[in-house]
Amino acid sequence: MMKRYYSMALGAVACASVLRAAEDGAQLYKQNCSACHGVQGEGAASGTFPPLAESAWVQGDAARAIQVLLHGLEGPIEVAGRKYNLAMPPQGAMLTDAQIAATLSYVRTQFGNAEEPVSVEEVVAAREWSKGRKDTWKAKELLEHYPLPKEVSPIESLVMEVFHGDWKVLPEFEQLESVAFEEEQDGYFSLRHIKKKDGFGIVWTGMLEVPESGNYRFELDADDGARLVVNAVEVAHVKGTGPMGKRRQVGEVALEKGKQAIRLEYFEATRDAGLSVRWSGPGIKGKQWLSERAHKGGRAPAAVIDLSPKGKEAVLYNNFIAGTTPRAIGVGYPEEVNIAFSTQHCAPEIMWRGPFINGGRHWTGRGQGFEAPMSSYSVSLAAKKAPYRYVREGEVDWSGTSEVQFVGYVLDTLRYPTFRYRVDGNEVREKVEPSVSGMKRKLEVVSPGGGKLGIVLGNGSAVQNGRVLEIDGKVVVQSPTEIVRGAEGYHTEIELKKGVNTFTLTYSWK
Ligand code: HEC
Known part of the structure; x- marks a missing residue:
């Protein structure tokens, strides 16, 4: 009143x-x-x-x-x-x-x-x-x-490389070996994916879309240090260690309209981590963020975001997943079967049941540093090296290596992927067919010369009747051909004829 x-x-x-x-x-x-x-x-x-x-x-x-x-x-x-x-x-x-x-x-x-x-x-x-x-x-x-206007980052093809180390000043990242590599899909510099608290560094590189030729101003702030390079010119450098606020740097650079290379180096020594990058200039409304805003200072609290499929479509997750190679594609199927497909080894390397992945929490690093499946009911199907061996004639040589190349994937209308890869010149299309009882790996191999394809199935415990392997007491793998134990783990060898070959590997929950 x-x-x-x-x-x-x-x-x-x-x-x-x-x-x-x-x-x-x-x-x-x-x-x-x-x-x-x-x-x-x-x-x-x-x-x-x-x-x-x-x-x-x-x-x-x-x-x-x-x-x-x-x-x-x-x-x-x-x-x-x-x-x-x-x-x-x-x-x-x-x-x-x-x-x-x-x-x-x-x-x-x-x-x-x-x-x-x-x-x-x-x-x-x-x-x-x-x-x-x-x-x-x-x-x-x-x-x-009235939906909120969607912000679109002017940075394209942004990738980040993560380093571990204790520094007081920005190191020469070029001399160091990175522990992880990731695509920043939304095009913003972000610390969201880093779980490690202290002692890490990041180098981002991407292409900045400059709307008009003219002078652009960049603001850089960091906790601890950071250096921004645009078009091969150092624009701003926040030196040494310390909190954000007083150490903010501003720099100006003349840029031509079009795509210009942008590079940001950053390191975090101890205590809080933070990063803020903005730019302004011709063709830009006010000051535009190039870093994620939640990281203006400090870190956004980790939230649980369950990425499990909500409808009939599969969900794809292109990020670090624990238990497989750094570049893996997670697929959550509505049937509550999930896989992590390693694009390095070209095989599903983890299979799990129940919820898919928590996209809110996310970390990087080696070994302990990747996002784990949300369910404890998971099984490792991983081989140490690429799981395929191919010979044109004779016996498969399990000590040798084959050239395995990931080509890409296509999605069907429900976003179920068919992965495409090459094993020594043989073209493979692999589609996972999920079901409540497990999944089928359907492989189609177009072989120019025929021969034998060996596939490692994992480290099982029991082979029954030669064609059934039990892994972790959780899943049973059925192969069309005999399963044999070797130094590589359990494997099977498929006879390939010239032309199109199809076969199925069936994985069922116990
Ligand atoms: C009594 C406090 C109060 C007053 C007075 C008030 N607001 Fe708000 N406003 C709020 C709160 C609280 C919210 C967030 C509501 C929610 O959480 O959903 C909000 C949200 C908003 C939002 C959307 C969210 C955002 O931050 O952009 C706008 C726009 C806004 N207010 C504009 C105004 C303007 C303009 C006036 C003056 C005419 C005004 N408000 C007066 C309390 C107030």
């Missing part, structure tokens, strides 16, 4: 100044918004309330923010990389259309936001669209009508 009375008084003040050419957005903001969102849009009460600075909620289509003002907003939301679950009271009854337009025009052009101002007509139309609405907007419901 008190509140309503107060806002009516405000309305009266605004009426008195109705002859002014335009409403004063700055003044309105200060009166009606700053108590909760902060004078600089930073989010009041030390960030308890969400910021309007660089908020995707005020960017793009203005109708979203207009609706927030008209009817309020409640429920879980994410703003600038942080989560909130609060309620904002409606302002629509106490603010006129012109006042809402002025307030939002101010918000959209201040605090680092660089959006178009809002016209009174837009507010009139928005009020009409939602007239009769009595309830506060639930965030989810509003976003169905």
Whole structure:
């Protein structure tokens, strides 16, 4: 009640100044918004309330923010990389259309936001669209009508290489051997994937899409050190160790329109880790993030994000998976069978049952450093080396090696992959057919010369009747040909004829 009375008084003040050419957005903001969102849009009460600075909620289509003002907003939301679950009271009854337009025009052009101002007509139309609405907007419901603009990183083909070591200054990464290598699929510099707390370094390389020729400004901050190189020019260097804030560096460089090489070196010695990279210049609205915002300082808390398939489609996960080679493709099938297909060895190397993978927690490193399957009911099918041996004539030589090359994969309409690879000139297409009882590996081998293909099946414990292998007491493998024990583990050899050969390996849960 008190509140309503107060806002009516405000309305009266605004009426008195109705002859002014335009409403004063700055003044309105200060009166009606700053108590909760902060004078600089930073989010009041030390960030308890969400910021309007660089908020995707005020960017793009203005109708979203207009609706927030008209009817309020409640429920879980994410703003600038942080989560909130609060309620904002409606302002629509106490603010006129012109006042809402002025307030939002101010918000959209201040605090680092660089959006178009809002016209009174837009507010009139928005009020009409939602007239009769009595309830506060639930965030989810509003976003169905007005989804947040999707940020697209200007960096393409971004890959990161991870190093371990104790440094006080940036090391010569070129002289070191990396422990892991990963593609940053969303194109942002991010520490999200690093589980190791201290003593690591990262080198990212990618291609930066420069929208126009001109001078660009880069801001770099890091805990501990970092160096940014664009187009072979060192643009900024945060030297030594220490927290973020005071050590921030800014550099300018002239760039030509088009794709320019970008390289960022970073290391973390001890305590907190953090990284922030932004750029601005011709063709860019305000300052654009090149690093993940959640890492402006410190690290986002690890959340459990269960990536298990929710519908009929399989889910693919291209990242580190414990128990296989660094480059593996995880596939979660709706049948609750999951595999990790090593693209180095060209074989499913882990098979597990139940939930797929937790995509929220994620780490890198050697051995202990990869994401594990979410279920403990998992079985290793891995061979030490590439599991294939091929001979054109004679006996398969298990001490030798064969050349195994991953070619790629194709997805069917339900996103079930067919993997394609080559074993010494034989073209293989492999599709996993999952079922509640396990899976079938269906292999099609196009062989130019015929011969014998040996396949390691893993380290089993018991071979019954020659063609059945039990692994870990959890899974039984059936092969069309005899299974033999050798130094490589248990293997089988398939006779290939010239042309197309098909065969199936069946894996059933015990
Ligand atoms: C009483 C406190 C309060 C006032 C006053 C207030 N807000 Fe909010 N606002 C909130 C809260 C709390 C949320 C988050 C609601 C949630 O968690 O779903 C929010 C969310 C928002 C959002 C979407 C999220 C974001 O941070 O971008 C916008 C836009 C917004 N407010 C704009 C405004 C503007 C403009 C005004 C002034 C006309 C205003 N608010 C006044 C508390 C307030």
